[in-house]
Amino acid sequence: MAKGVVVIDEDRCKGCGLCIAACPQHVLDFSEKINKSGYNYAYMKYPEKCVGCAFCAMTCPDVAIEVYREKVAA
Amino acid sequence: MPVNTENMIKVFGRPKSMTDVRSTYCPGCHHGILTRIIAQTIDELGIADRTVTIAPVGCAVFAYLWYKCDAVQASHGRASAVATGIKRANPKLIVLSYQGDGDFASIGTAESIHAANRGENITVIFVNNQVYGMTGGEMAPTTLIGQRTTTTPAGRDPGYFGYPIRFSELIATLDAPVYVTRQALYDTRRIMDAEKAIKKAFTYQVEGKGYSLVEVLSTCPTNWHMSPVDANRHVTEVVTKAFPLGDMVDRG
Numbered sequence: 001m002a003k004g005v006v007v008i009d010e011d012r013c014k015g016c017g018l019c020i021a022a023c024p025q026h027v028l029d030f031s032e033k034i035n036k037s038g039y040n041y042a043y044m045k046y047p048e049k050c051v052g053c054a055f056c057a058m059t060c061p062d063v064a065i066e067v068y069r070e071k072v073a074a
Numbered sequence: 075m076p077v078n079t080e081n082m083i084k085v086f087g088r089p090k091s092m093t094d095v096r097s098t099y100c101p102g103c104h105h106g107i108l109t110r111i112i113a114q115t116i117d118e119l120g121i122a123d124r125t126v127t128i129a130p131v132g133c134a135v136f137a138y139l140w141y142k143c144d145a146v147q148a149s150h151g152r153a154s155a156v157a158t159g160i161k162r163a164n165p166k167l168i169v170l171s172y173q174g175d176g177d178f179a180s181i182g183t184a185e186s187i188h189a190a191n192r193g194e195n196i197t198v199i200f201v202n203n204q205v206y207g208m209t210g211g212e213m214a215p216t217t218l219i220g221q222r223t224t225t226t227p228a229g230r231d232p233g234y235f236g237y238p239i240r241f242s243e244l245i246a247t248l249d250a251p252v253y254v255t256r257q258a259l260y261d262t263r264r265i266m267d268a269e270k271a272i273k274k275a276f277t278y279q280v281e282g283k284g285y286s287l288v289e290v291l292s293t294c295p296t297n298w299h300m301s302p303v304d305a306n307r308h309v310t311e312v313v314t315k316a317f318p319l320g321d322m323v324d325r326g
């Protein structure tokens with residue numbers, strides 16, 4: 001299982017692509033589908049590669065991304 | 075696509091002091107990143123109940139909608155003067171004056187310089203995107219030499235239009251300001267540096283130390299006619315040469 005997962009609010013996304021460029025693991029890409037506003041929103045194309053670093057969320061101007069990390073067993 | 079986040083820890087989400095209102099900024103505009111950083115800072119310092127934002131005229135004119143805090147929308151360029159009045163009337167309030175380069179460094183020149191020179195205990199965030207964004211991309215005082223805008227279609231010729239003004243450097247020559255810095259948001263490292271600088275500026279105000287100015291090199295993909303990713307590269311490769319990053323004053 002992946003160490004991280006991101007949840008993108010598809011309807012908040014404006015398809016700017018900054019998160020896609022910021023992801024060091026190349027997890028994200030533009031969806032072929034469009035949202036309510038007509039943008040090709042970002043989605044996790046390769047979810048298994050996500051490490052939960054939150055670089056995408058930090059760079060998102062629309063604050064559309066939540067990031068979760070796997071609990072590490074103590 | 076629904077994702078299962080059960081048994082996972084949330085490490086990043088919308089700051090609590092941010093409203094759910096959708097931003098009016100263009101795709102990829104750095105005004106949005108700054109909005110999130112400010113809200114996160116308000117959360118971290120626990121000052122949401124006493125923060126007042128002064129919204130400028132410009133693309134950030136709706137800044138009063140973004141935070142679960144009080145706000146006032148000032149007339150063009152006068153945000154630092156309005157901030158002064160609010161802070162002096164009730165010094166317990168934490169006052170943020172959020173201004174674009176046209177607002178802060180052009181029409182508001184007098185108000186901006188004198189608020190800094192009086193050492194008002196406020197935090198100013200000065201968004202330098204080298205154009206008047208809201209009105210369609212006219213030349214700003216910060217427009218780079220040779221840069222094409224709607225009012226400099228052949229590129230800014232300094233012989234005719236003057237040179238790009240380094241406003242933060244001017245303010246850094248004054249005795250009163252406690253913190254003057256220039257930051258950027260073109261990559262994750264810069265975003266983290268900007269977060270630290272903005273937190274420092276607010277912290278100095280909370281501690282009663284005086285005037286802080288955080289200039290942020292921002293993008294305007296729409297009026298620069300660049301993709302958001304290319305606009306980031308332009309800041310990295312071109313804009314930072316004219317406007318070097320770093321602290322100019324830190325007397326905290």
Ligand SMILES: Cc1ncc(C[n+]2csc(CCOP(=O)(O)OP(=O)(O)O)c2C)c(N)n1
Nearest residue numbers: 131132133150174175176177205206207208
């Ligand atoms: C007194 C006055 N003069 C001119 C205008 C027109 N105007 C609206 S926004 C703007 C420029 C804003 O540019 P900037 O401060 O750089 O902010 P940006 O939109 O780029 O974020 C101007 C000149 C106005 N609203 N009021």
Ligand code: SF4
Nearest residue numbers: 013014016017019060
């Ligand atoms: S950074 Fe935000 S708005 Fe831009 S594509 Fe990614 S999720 Fe969408």
Ligand code: SF4
Nearest residue numbers: 099100103133207294
């Ligand atoms: S016009 Fe420029 S500064 Fe204004 S919201 Fe759009 S990209 Fe941002």
